[in-house]
Amino acid sequence: MKQEERLFAALNNVDDQLLERSERPWKRRSWPAVIGVLAACAAVLAAVCLPQPGRQDGNKPIQTLSFTGGEVGDLHLCSIQYGPKPNASFAIYVNENIYTTTEKDGIYTIRPIEALPEGFPPIDLTISHMEGRWNKAAAMEQVTRELSEIYAQVSEVEETESTISRSASDGTDWNDAQVDVLCVDDGYGGSFVLIARYFTEAAEGHGVRFRDMMNTFTVVYEGFTTSPAWVGELQAAVERLTEAIFSDRMDSVSDLLAEDAEVDGYGRDVSGDISVTAIDYTPDDSQAPASAIVSVKHTINLEDSCNYLTMELTYDGSRWLLAWAGLEK
Numbered sequence: 001m002k003q004e005e006r007l008f009a010a011l012n013n014v015d016d017q018l019l020e021r022s023e024r025p026w027k028r029r030s031w032p033a034v035i036g037v038l039a040a041c042a043a044v045l046a047a048v049c050l051p052q053p054g055r056q057d058g059n060k061p062i063q064t065l066s067f068t069g070g071e072v073g074d075l076h077l078c079s080i081q082y083g084p085k086p087n088a089s090f091a092i093y094v095n096e097n098i099y100t101t102t103e104k105d106g107i108y109t110i111r112p113i114e115a116l117p118e119g120f121p122p123i124d125l126t127i128s129h130m131e132g133r134w135n136k137a138a139a140m141e142q143v144t145r146e147l148s149e150i151y152a153q154v155s156e157v158e159e160t161e162s163t164i165s166r167s168a169s170d171g172t173d174w175n176d177a178q179v180d181v182l183c184v185d186d187g188y189g190g191s192f193v194l195i196a197r198y199f200t201e202a203a204e205g206h207g208v209r210f211r212d213m214m215n216t217f218t219v220v221y222e223g224f225t226t227s228p229a230w231v232g233e234l235q236a237a238v239e240r241l242t243e244a245i246f247s248d249r250m251d252s253v254s255d256l257l258a259e260d261a262e263v264d265g266y267g268r269d270v271s272g273d274i275s276v277t278a279i280d281y282t283p284d285d286s287q288a289p290a291s292a293i294v295s296v297k298h299t300i301n302l303e304d305s306c307n308y309l310t311m312e313l314t315y316d317g318s319r320w321l322l323a324w325a326g327l328e329k
Contacts, residue, residue: 076101078090078108078278078281079278079279089219090220091216091231092213092218094110098112099112100112100113103278106128106129107127110125110127110213111123121177121198123197123198123206125210126194126195127192127193128193129193131190132190133190134190135185135189135190136164136185137183138191140166140181143183144166147168153168154168162185165181165182165183168181171200176200177198178199178203181195181196182217192219194214198210230289230315233315234315234320237256241256241311241313241322241325242309245265245309246309247269247270248267248270249269258321258323261321261322262323262325262326263322263326264324275300276297278296281293290314291312291313291314291315291323292312292313294310294311295308295310296309307327307328307329308327308329310325311324
């Protein structure tokens with residue numbers, strides 16, 4: 001999917017049958033370990049300060065993530081991949097008692113678990129990444145053209161150093177469509193585009209919740225996250241574990257295995273045939289996590305159907321250890 005098409009797809013309702021209505025794989029499991037994690041995931045309000053992307057050594061962004069208390073939801077650290085290496089990572093809080101998340105063709109979608117009656121305007125929050133020349137101003141210019149074709153009214157833009165936002169509306173009747181758009185510089189010349197859609201009657205409910213979630217959105221620069229420490233440690237551990245499981249070489253990560261760790265992989269080296277499309281990290285706490293569930297969405301030999309490598313890791317205060325890992329369609 002081309003980058004312009006991602007924006008158009010995010011603004012227009014993507015057919016539900018085309019979206020993979022895959023609530024996180026671990027939510028569908030009945031394993032006792034997963035039930036314990038779900039019970040431990042209390043809703044946490046996060047006021048995450050958007051970093052002002054700085055530069056280190058001329059081209060490497062630096063940042064500090066700041067997490068504080070509240071009731072927005074559970075933290076998701078997400079990497080969307082378009083090739084063999086990750087190039088788009090972010091953190092956002094999602095209340096999984098109310099919303100489910102999916103990812104398809106580089107569009108990360110958050111929508112209510114409870115389906116709307118047929119004929120209602122859509123309610124969802126989409127996140128897409130625009131690379132290359134698509135800085136926040138260029139992305140917003142493209143979005144504005146599309147908004148003008150779809151909605152009756154488009155607001156003026158509001159801009160900060162790292163973000164630009166605007167809204168659009170079809171009117172004030174109870175079922176008139178509304179949209180809020182936020183474009184965030186990614187620190188490399190591109191941007192993330194967040195689009196929240198709802199209708200007038202839902203403005204005080206989902207509309208407010210979406211704006212709260214958008215306020216927690218934070219770009220995560222791979223390898224340069226300075227705080228909290230567990231973020232970088234978790235990503236580094238998952239990278240090693242994923243490579244070891246796909247290559248069937250668990251001996252290379254013996255230092256990352258908890259006692260009695262259970263690993264159910266492919267049983268052979270499939271690393272040369274794997275294409276990873278998205279990674280979702282969900283810790284049980286944003287301040288001092290004791291465990292995390294990680295879902296690695298991937299295909300083998302570019303098959304149409306996606307598989308998920310799901311891992312539970314525990315944190316002992318200095319490193320992440322794998323408790324179990326398994327595969328799921």
